[in-house]
Amino acid sequence: MSLWVWVIVACVVGFLTKLLGYLLPRKWLTNPRVARVAGILTIGLLASLTVANTVATGQQLALDARLGALVAAAIALWLRAPFLAVVIVGAAAAAGLRLLGWP
Amino acid sequence: MPTSLRDSPGARVGLSIAIATGLYGISFGALAVASGLDIWQTSALSLLLFSGGSQFAFIGVIAGGGTPVAAASAAALLGIRNAVYGMQLNALLHPRGWRRFAAAHVTIDESLATSTGQSDPLEQRRGFWVAGVGIFVLWNLFTLVGAFAGDALGDPKRWGLDGAAVAAFLGLLWPRLRSREAAAIAVVCALATVVAVPFVPPGIPILVAAVAAAAIGWFGSARAPEGEGLEPDIDPYRGTDSPGHSTGTGTGTGSKP
Secondary structure: OHHHHHHHHHHHHHHHHHHHHHHOOHHHHHOHHHHHHHHHHHHHHHHHHHHHHHHEEOOEEOOOHHHHHHHHHHHHHHOOOOHHHHHHHHHHHHHHHHHOOOO | OOOOHHHOHHHHHHHHHHHHHHHOHHHHHHHHHHHOOOHHHHHHHHHHHOOHHHHHHHHHHHHOOOOHHHHHHHHHHHOHHHHHHHHHHHHHHOOOOHHHHHHHHOOOHHHHHHHHOOOOHHHHHHHHHHHHHHHHHHHHHHHHHHHHHHHHHOOOOOOOHHHHHHHHHHHHHHHHOOOHHHHHHHHHHHHHHHHHOOOOOOOHHHHHHHHHHHHHHHHOOOOOOOOOOOOOOOOOOOOOOOOOOOOOOOOOOOOOO
């Protein structure tokens, strides 16, 4: 039940954030520092989510098939594969490594 | 004399980007179900949150064992860039009345990039709405397809869905690493995450990295170009310069080499 509450909270906050851009006085968000923080925050969060999903298992660090997925995805991106193909390559790499006996 | 909608370059680009982006709603749907959300919660995120990065962040934290509070926080922080996009689009399109709320809801990377890539105001408006509404419809449709497929797959690890999540996050990050500074920030935040994992509950390391990133942004040097890393993570104009429809293509954001 509490998961539902936070799903809705995330949705409401997400919409209000978008709406804020249309309602706030322009000069607030054209402040270069605000734009800079928003941009860097996006990069930092995505980098953190990538790593956390690769090596974290609860509070433990683990090197398993997900690391292979990361490498395979990086190669696919480097070869300019489209997003959906990258995701499939990641899944295939992890599933394939597990078939070969990796944890 | 304005072109008809059929010949509109903005609408044309908007439609192709809507199809490409809408399709990967499949991966969101499948991963959301694998992370432990039910089909209704998965659909609620696509219908109401409707921002790819924030949606993946929410399920990424849940999949890692984080609390729903941490998941909602990560999603909210990742959505902050949409406020800046909203400001840009408000200046460009001036939506009024109910359209302002509709425009806010479909303000995402792709609709901004499609709109700002056009130079004619009519095409900017068409590009924004076709991309925004088109993606909304297809993204939600394919979220459902992915959610039902994910539900049917069973054990997510056997199908490498945890690897798919890793690939999805790297895929969202990759196009933003256009500068050396961006790459350095990504490395710092990745290291902060790894260091934090053993010491704090799941989900919190992502917020630790967010604090580090915000501090770098706030206190860091102002030498870097304004809005570094804030470009939408797609370039809808890649490979669309067909003859006779080059109005405004290749300009604006998202077209950095």
